[in-house]
Amino acid sequence: MPSSARPDDRYAAFRHSSYLRFFGARFATNFASQIVSVSVGWQIYDLTRNPFDLGLVGLVQFAPALLLVLVTGAVSDRFGRRLIMGLAITVEALCALALLLLTLRGLTNVVHVFLVLAVFGTARAFFSPASSSLVANLVPPEDFANAVAWNSSAWQVATIVGPVAGGLLYGISPEAAYTVATVMMGVAALLIFSIPKPALHFERESSGLGSLFAGFSYIRSEKVVLGAISLDLFAVLLSGAIALLPVYARDILELGPWGLGMLRSAPGLGAVCVAVWLAGHPIRDHAGLLMFFFVALFGVFTIVFGVSTIPWLSITALALLGAADMVSVYIRSTLIQLWTPDRVRGRVSAVNGVFVGASNELGEFRAGTMASLIGTVPAVVVGGIGAIGIAALWAWLFPELRRARRLDGRT
Numbered sequence: 001m002p003s004s005a006r007p008d009d010r011y012a013a014f015r016h017s018s019y020l021r022f023f024g025a026r027f028a029t030n031f032a033s034q035i036v037s038v039s040v041g042w043q044i045y046d047l048t049r050n051p052f053d054l055g056l057v058g059l060v061q062f063a064p065a066l067l068l069v070l071v072t073g074a075v076s077d078r079f080g081r082r083l084i085m086g087l088a089i090t091v092e093a094l095c096a097l098a099l100l101l102l103t104l105r106g107l108t109n110v111v112h113v114f115l116v117l118a119v120f121g122t123a124r125a126f127f128s129p130a131s132s133s134l135v136a137n138l139v140p141p142e143d144f145a146n147a148v149a150w151n152s153s154a155w156q157v158a159t160i161v162g163p164v165a166g167g168l169l170y171g172i173s174p175e176a177a178y179t180v181a182t183v184m185m186g187v188a189a190l191l192i193f194s195i196p197k198p199a200l201h202f203e204r205e206s207s208g209l210g211s212l213f214a215g216f217s218y219i220r221s222e223k224v225v226l227g228a229i230s231l232d233l234f235a236v237l238l239s240g241a242i243a244l245l246p247v248y249a250r251d252i253l254e255l256g257p258w259g260l261g262m263l264r265s266a267p268g269l270g271a272v273c274v275a276v277w278l279a280g281h282p283i284r285d286h287a288g289l290l291m292f293f294f295v296a297l298f299g300v301f302t303i304v305f306g307v308s309t310i311p312w313l314s315i316t317a318l319a320l321l322g323a324a325d326m327v328s329v330y331i332r333s334t335l336i337q338l339w340t341p342d343r344v345r346g347r348v349s350a351v352n353g354v355f356v357g358a359s360n361e362l363g364e365f366r367a368g369t370m371a372s373l374i375g376t377v378p379a380v381v382v383g384g385i386g387a388i389g390i391a392a393l394w395a396w397l398f399p400e401l402r403r404a405r406r407l408d409g410r411t
């Protein structure tokens with residue numbers, strides 16, 4: 001798959017028609033998923049008025065990824081990522097349609113919603129490793145970093161705008177929200193199935209437990225990949241400022257609900273700006289060192305946010321926090337994909353996805369628990385200091401990762 005794009009072509013990945021369709025499908029799916037998540041949350045809380053049920057919404061959707069981690073990646077490696085991604089999106093569309101039909105019939109029992117969400121979460125569990133590993137089959141290695149930057153940017157935009165769109169659509173009616181989500185996912189599935197079947201460059205493996213655990217085995221043996229995944233795991237685990245934003249908005253900065261929206265959107269806006277910049281200015285050298293530096297910088301801005309009592313400084317710190325995180329995510333994502341053989345890329349992506357999801361959940365739990373024990377500000381500051389410490393420790397523990405220089409190869 002040769003590339004005719006210039007080395008610094010901001011739109012290099014989009015020169016490949018297969019990636020263009022993939023990008024559209026992935027963005028539409030993530031956007032629609034945000035609409036579904038917001039709408040389900042509102043609908044369930046309207047019915048039960050029990051905040052515990054809101055926690056179950058997230059748990060029911062995350063649990064399948066954890067329980068099926070040995071299966072989802074292996075399936076995408078064995079049966080084709082395009083096929084698995086397309087089927088997963090189709091199931092998600094059917095789940096959105098089921099929620100629409102339940103709403104039209106007059107929803108009174110939230111158990112039915114949780115059953116649909118369990119299926120939805122299972123589809124997402126298969127979607128995640130397939131979509132993450134498919135990119136490497138759609139663009140040449142020299143354009144992969146550009147594709148990662150655009151993927152990250154699209155995900156951030158969907159995360160920021162999707163909930164807003166979901167809230168507005170739900171304000172019109174729950175039926176409108178679920179209808180839009182169903183249509184978007186249906187279009188996304190058609191886009192994926194329209195992609196020509198890419199060539200997968202791996203040898204056939206024998207089935208069995210060894211094949212299922214191949215992702216874990218490879219991560220353990222490849223120090224660059226192990227270092228990158230574990231760095232993300234512990235850095236995210238020790239963060240958690242986002243989970244405490246309501247406390248800052250209400251009690252520390254005294255901004256109210258409108259200010260909470262500003263605080264929540266700031267990291268995403270910073271991340272989008274950096275992702276777009278990276279698409280035209282890819283990292284050419286010293287990738288490992290830069291990754292550790294920006295993880296440490298993430299910790300620094302977390303501390304600044306934690307101690308700030310000035311609204312504009314807090315919002316700025318969150319935006320810079322998101323920007324620093326995007327650089328490290330961009331480098332880690334590219335390294336993990338390009339340093340992983342195609343034959344196990346799906347299984348490695350599945351493990352990475354579960355680690356990231358689990359660390360997000362545990363990171364919020366850590367922040368909330370520490371805030372209740374030592375106070376909100378100390379909890380955030382300790383998290384920032386921990387992120388700096390993890391960056392320094394991992395730079396020492398994983399010299400191979402520290403010495404990694406280029407993102408488009410192993411030199």
